[in-house]
Amino acid sequence: MAAIAIGSTACAGSRTAAPSPVTANAAFTTVSADGISALIPEGWVAQPAEDSAPYQGLTASPGPGVEERTLLRQGLIATRIDATDIGVPSDLYYLAAKGPLIEQVTRADGCRVTGHRVYVNHRPAWLQGSRSSPGDFIATGRGRCAHRGTATRWSYFVAAPGFGPARERGIPGSGLYLIVAATPAAPGAVQTLATMIKSVRFGQDTARDFVRAVRAA
Helix, strand or coil: CCCCCEEEEEEEECCCCHHHHHHHCCEEEEEECCCCCEEECCEEEEEECCCCCCCEEEEEEEECCCHHHHHHEEEEEEEEEEEHCCCCHHHHHHHHHHCHHHHHHHHCCCEEEEEEEEECCCCCHHHCCCCCCCCCCEEEEEEEEEECCEEEEEEEEECCCCCHHHHCCCCEEEEEEEEEEEEECCCHHHHHHHHHHHHCCCCHHHHHHHHHHHHHH
């Protein structure tokens, strides 16, 4: 069983006893599992993503676990797939990253995309891409959801390195990386989301390192 490591608390302001972690001066705690680390609001509960096979990494939420429906209101998922364990062609990770993986969030009832950016999208050769296509895909996005009168903000990062320059980043052997964060649309929500997304490290690398790699190429 994978273990969650709890690190020292990094505080972006005073330690208040506010009932909601979504504040402009929220405190954050470092957690890690399976070579992935992240900052989560103080008081959240983190656990390994061992029940989400074939994903490895961690989930976090204000409660004891993260379910798909509660994630759209408040939570964090930071995971990867070890391609050496799964043994499927890298092209399949491209398809997952570009389509159904993120559509679970972006096309959920009551949700809409407010921003989306694709940094690299090289279709594999069998999908009418060039013969030398690296078959990689990297994108970020953000949006809002409304559920029973509750508004939520969410952000995501997804990367399928394929055989492109991003393959040298992150954790060796990984075919797919995913970060999804959501929190109630309250004051400080944007800052909280940005902190969580930017803090996630796959090994030593953040989402920005993947983007820098493809931009440099």
